[in-house]
Amino acid sequence: MTAKERIQEVLEKCLRFASADQTEVVVTGQDTYLTRYATNYIHQNTAETDTQVSVRSVFGKKIGLAQTNALDDASLKRTIEHAERIAKVQPDLLDFLSLPSKDDAGEITAQAVFSDRTAASTAEERARAVGRITALSVKNGFDAAGAFSTAVVRFGIANSLGIRRYTEATRANLSAIVMGPTGSGFAEGLQSDVGKMAVDRVAETAVGKCRDAQNPVAVEPGDYEVILEPAAVADMIQFLAYMGLGALALQEGRSFMSGRIGQKVTGENFTLWDDGTDPAGMAIPFDFEGVRRQKVMLIEKGVAKSVVYDSYTAGREPGKKSTGHALPPAAQIGALPLNLFMKPGDAEVEDLIKATKRGILVTRFHYTNPLHPVLTTITGMTRDGTFLVENGKVKSPIKNMRFTNGILDAFDAIEAIGKRPALVDMFGLGVCSAPAVKLKKFSFTGGTEH
Amino acid sequence: MRFVSRVGETIAVKNGAVEGATASTDLGFGLRVLKDGAWGFASSSTPGLEEVLAVADRAVGIAKASALVPGQRAKLAPVEPVEDRWESPYKKDPFDVKLADKLELLLSAEKRVRDGGGGKVMVAQASAGARREEKSFASTEGSYIEQAITECGAGLSAYAVGPGELQRRTYPNGDRELTGCYGWEAVEALDLVGNAERVGQEAAQLLEAKKCPSGPKDIILDTTQMVLQIHESCGHPTELDRVYGTEAGFAGTSFLTTDKLGKFKYGSDKVTIVADATVPHGMGTFKYDDEGVPGQRTVLVDKGTFKNYTTSRETATRLGQKASNGAMRADGWNRMPIIRMTNINLEPGDWTLDEMIKDTKDGVYMEINKSWSIDDKRLNFQFGTEIGWEIKDGALGDMVKSPNYTGITPEFWAGCDAVGDKKHWKLWGTPNCGKGEPMQVAHVGHGSAPTRFRKVRVGVGQ
Ligand SMILES: [Zn+2]
Numbered sequence: 037m038t039a040k041e042r043i044q045e046v047l048e049k050c051l052r053f054a055s056a057d058q059t060e061v062v063v064t065g066q067d068t069y070l071t072r073y074a075t076n077y078i079h080q081n082t083a084e085t086d087t088q089v090s091v092r093s094v095f096g097k098k099i100g101l102a103q104t105n106a107l108d109d110a111s112l113k114r115t116i117e118h119a120e121r122i123a124k125v126q127p128d129l130l131d132f133l134s135l136p137s138k139d140d141a142g143e144i145t146a147q148a149v150f151s152d153r154t155a156a157s158t159a160e161e162r163a164r165a166v167g168r169i170t171a172l173s174v175k176n177g178f179d180a181a182g183a184f185s186t187a188v189v190r191f192g193i194a195n196s197l198g199i200r201r202y203t204e205a206t207r208a209n210l211s212a213i214v215m216g217p218t219g220s221g222f223a224e225g226l227q228s229d230v231g232k233m234a235v236d237r238v239a240e241t242a243v244g245k246c247r248d249a250q251n252p253v254a255v256e257p258g259d260y261e262v263i264l265e266p267a268a269v270a271d272m273i274q275f276l277a278y279m280g281l282g283a284l285a286l287q288e289g290r291s292f293m294s295g296r297i298g299q300k301v302t303g304e305n306f307t308l309w310d311d312g313t314d315p316a317g318m319a320i321p322f323d324f325e326g327v328r329r330q331k332v333m334l335i336e337k338g339v340a341k342s343v344v345y346d347s348y349t350a351g352r353e354p355g356k357k358s359t360g361h362a363l364p365p366a367a368q369i370g371a372l373p374l375n376l377f378m379k380p381g382d383a384e385v386e387d388l389i390k391a392t393k394r395g396i397l398v399t400r401f402h403y404t405n406p407l408h409p410v411l412t413t414i415t416g417m418t419r420d421g422t423f424l425v426e427n428g429k430v431k432s433p434i435k436n437m438r439f440t441n442g443i444l445d446a447f448d449a450i451e452a453i454g455k456r457p458a459l460v461d462m463f464g465l466g467v468c469s470a471p472a473v474k475l476k477k478f479s480f481t482g483g484t485e486h
Numbered sequence: 487m488r489f490v491s492r493v494g495e496t497i498a499v500k501n502g503a504v505e506g507a508t509a510s511t512d513l514g515f516g517l518r519v520l521k522d523g524a525w526g527f528a529s530s531s532t533p534g535l536e537e538v539l540a541v542a543d544r545a546v547g548i549a550k551a552s553a554l555v556p557g558q559r560a561k562l563a564p565v566e567p568v569e570d571r572w573e574s575p576y577k578k579d580p581f582d583v584k585l586a587d588k589l590e591l592l593l594s595a596e597k598r599v600r601d602g603g604g605g606k607v608m609v610a611q612a613s614a615g616a617r618r619e620e621k622s623f624a625s626t627e628g629s630y631i632e633q634a635i636t637e638c639g640a641g642l643s644a645y646a647v648g649p650g651e652l653q654r655r656t657y658p659n660g661d662r663e664l665t666g667c668y669g670w671e672a673v674e675a676l677d678l679v680g681n682a683e684r685v686g687q688e689a690a691q692l693l694e695a696k697k698c699p700s701g702p703k704d705i706i707l708d709t710t711q712m713v714l715q716i717h718e719s720c721g722h723p724t725e726l727d728r729v730y731g732t733e734a735g736f737a738g739t740s741f742l743t744t745d746k747l748g749k750f751k752y753g754s755d756k757v758t759i760v761a762d763a764t765v766p767h768g769m770g771t772f773k774y775d776d777e778g779v780p781g782q783r784t785v786l787v788d789k790g791t792f793k794n795y796t797t798s799r800e801t802a803t804r805l806g807q808k809a810s811n812g813a814m815r816a817d818g819w820n821r822m823p824i825i826r827m828t829n830i831n832l833e834p835g836d837w838t839l840d841e842m843i844k845d846t847k848d849g850v851y852m853e854i855n856k857s858w859s860i861d862d863k864r865l866n867f868q869f870g871t872e873i874g875w876e877i878k879d880g881a882l883g884d885m886v887k888s889p890n891y892t893g894i895t896p897e898f899w900a901g902c903d904a905v906g907d908k909k910h911w912k913l914w915g916t917p918n919c920g921k922g923e924p925m926q927v928a929h930v931g932h933g934s935a936p937t938r939f940r941k942v943r944v945g946v947g948q
């Protein structure tokens with residue numbers, strides 16, 4: 037039996053065992069491999085095979101959820117009983133309408149991104165790729181660390197209102213942090229097809245940054261012009277999404293979009309959308325309710341346009357339909373955009389540097405955390421390559437800085453945008469395609485020793 | 487080899503309805519193999535001997551692949567083989583309590599949160615959770631160990647919304663359900679209903695509260711914020727794997743390099759911090775870690791001096807120590823064990839909270855962590871809390887909203903001049919410590935009493 041047949045069998049069995057008014061079954065299967073390296077050797081190397089089943093049982097306006105990864109009939113039956121028992125004891129969830137129907141879910145033509153090469157990749161291939169990174173690092177007298185992972189993920193979704201979905205997707209992530217005595221560099225790659233992973237470019241970029249980052253000087257905290265590379269921009273976008281681009285946050289007044297749809301929230305040169313069907317991202321054409329993923333314009337030319345919906349949050353607003361952004365059933369945070377694209381500009385990073393009188397070039401952020409969700413204030417550190425730029429030239433590496441800044445303020449201060457977006461992993465769940473940007477002003481509020 | 491099964495239950499109610507009620511079962515096995523000093527790990531949730539043998543083969547193949555890259559090789563510190571079973575103690579099995587009773591409690595507490603908020607609280611939540619992990623450990627060195635760990639807890643939160651403002655207040659400590667290795671008795675002891683109105687009220691009051699003052703102040707941190715302070719600035723930097731750079735690719739390294747061991751001044755002489763897997767009911771309490779090493783108590787910082795790390799069998803050998811101090815844990819069947827905090831506790835001092843406040847001229851008292859950020863060597867941090875109160879001339883004054891403070895770890899702990907006494911000491915659970923790739927979430931514990939730090943920069947970035 038193929039993996040697909042096995043998952044479809046579980047879906048149908050669960051629906052057969054169920055006695056609720058409505059039942060939804062989500063099965064996710066994965067074969068995940070991850071090779072981890074540090075100080076130029078492989079120190080962890082793992083494989084995982086798992087299949088998880090989530091059952092949502094609906095009686096009227098009551099919903100219960102149960103999950104298991106044991107696929108025998110007895111376990112599946114017990115899981116369904118659990119979900120049904122949990123549903124029955126509840127008070128009504130008054131604004132719940134229904135699970136999505138086959139009609140709500142839409143026709144799907146887009147494909148999930150899948151690569152046979154990724155599905156067939158081996159521990160030996162990953163080790164040899166890591167070996168190329170560590171060898172370059174050793175040659176330069178540095179320490180390299182990071183991870184190379186490949187995964188096949190399978191999604192099967194069925195409900196008692198006629199939805200039947202199945203797809204498989206692949207993903208390969210490679211990261212490299214290269215450390216010297218006084219500074220470090222970073223590069224990463226994210227591909228569906230592991231064969232397209234630019235291992236040597238990742239190695240050379242991280243080693244090159246590390247070389248440039250040695251002997252950093254301290255600069256005073258304060259407001260600076262700043263050039264943010266794609267990883268830092270994507271980090272801000274992922275927090276923007278988490279804090280305010282889902283319908284629940286909007287409806288509960290927690291979002292910076294609350295009461296501001298149609299209003300200007302950033303500079304005119306900032307445009308952000310979600311598109312789960314674009315093969316330039318990590319396309320999976322339906323969400324965790326089986327609803328077709330739609331392209332949703334979130335912020336267009338600086339104007340707040342819309343947030344994303346799942347069936348429950350859509351049901352709370354008259355006339356709204358799910359946009360196909362439901363998260364896994366246990367998430368409890370409503371819909372979120374998981375395939376974000378920021379509109380690129382026309383500049384090379386070198387152009388951004390040339391246009392900077394006195395500013396800071398940031399490779400990436402570290403340990404970013406929200407301070408104020410409505411103002412979108414975040415704080416975090418720079419990491420793995422922070423440089424002072426003066427009169428259009430990179431002058432010197434600098435010690436890492438703490439920043440405290442509003443994300444919307446940052447995107448209101450964009451002077452120029454890079455032309456080469458990079459695809460960056462988002463919370464391990466989604467992806468964000470973001471270019472480099474140059475900002476007029478960004479607030480650094482502290483420093484550190486390295 | 488480890489076989490791990492977990493059953494869990496979470497119930498969350500929000501604004502009068504059930505937000506989520508979930509029962510979950512998760513089980514599988516993982517095999518860690520060491521071949522010629524290189525590691526391989528493979529795991530599966532498919533039952534049966536055939537699968538076990540296939541997974542064992544896969545693990546050995548992966549170990550051989552690991553050896554393709556030259557470099558450091560693992561040597562394990564010895565451990566005595568042992569056969570044993572241990573269960574964490576609890577009084578009332580949380581899985582035996584009727585779902586309807588749990589719901590009734592949560593719904594009535596949640597309603598009182600809204601009542602307390604007087605229309606300003608847009609989102610009120612109450613949640614309860616329970617988890618039981620059964621794990622078996624067997625090694626080719628001859629150990630066979632079974633452990634069963636039951637955790638339980640509950641909590642309330644209120645989100646108040648005003649123009650351009652969102653404020654959160656929670657009870658007992660942040661938006662987490664699990665708080666320790668207990669049964670349902672832990673939830674009963676919380677008195678959710680009795681605390682609910684205050685939570686709603688304070689969330690609403692925070693909308694009107696003034697900003698935290700800016701500048702250097704003396705701060706007193708409640709145990710709920712000490713949890714995070716200890717976790718980030720002591721717990722993580724004393725993990726020996728971070729020091730050896732094996733977490734560099736993700737979470738970072740540590741400023742507590744091995745040359746500092748035994749002599750570095752980590753903090754003032756008031757600061758003694760232990761890693762203790764033996765305290766009853768801690769979320770980092772166990773009898774054996776996931777390498778079969780007995781759980782133990784290790785002094786990390788002794789009267790301000792940095793004395794030890796949390797270690798594994800591999801890293802202990804590398805450091806030249808005879809044995810691991812038992813800090814290796816894996817997040818379930820599908821992860822390799824890595825060094826994790828146990829219960830990282832600040833030993834009590836001899837102050838009461840009242841004495842501490844009376845003794846403070848110009849300061850801020852802060853409760854319950856809300857935001858956190860720290861650099862990759864664990865030096866520069868900025869932490870924010872839900873709520874604070876000014877301290878003026880020895881008395882608590884006005885409530886302040888979104889207080890935060892920033893510092894450099896050893897300078898900050900050097901400013902620690904008063905630690906609360908045993909009566910004020912409290913052990914909290916942190917069920918959300920993320921580390922490793924693939925991500926592993928650990929349950930750890932932190933005990934402390936209210937603690938004062940002098941001349942700390944507060945009110946940053948306002
Ligand atoms: Zn942690």
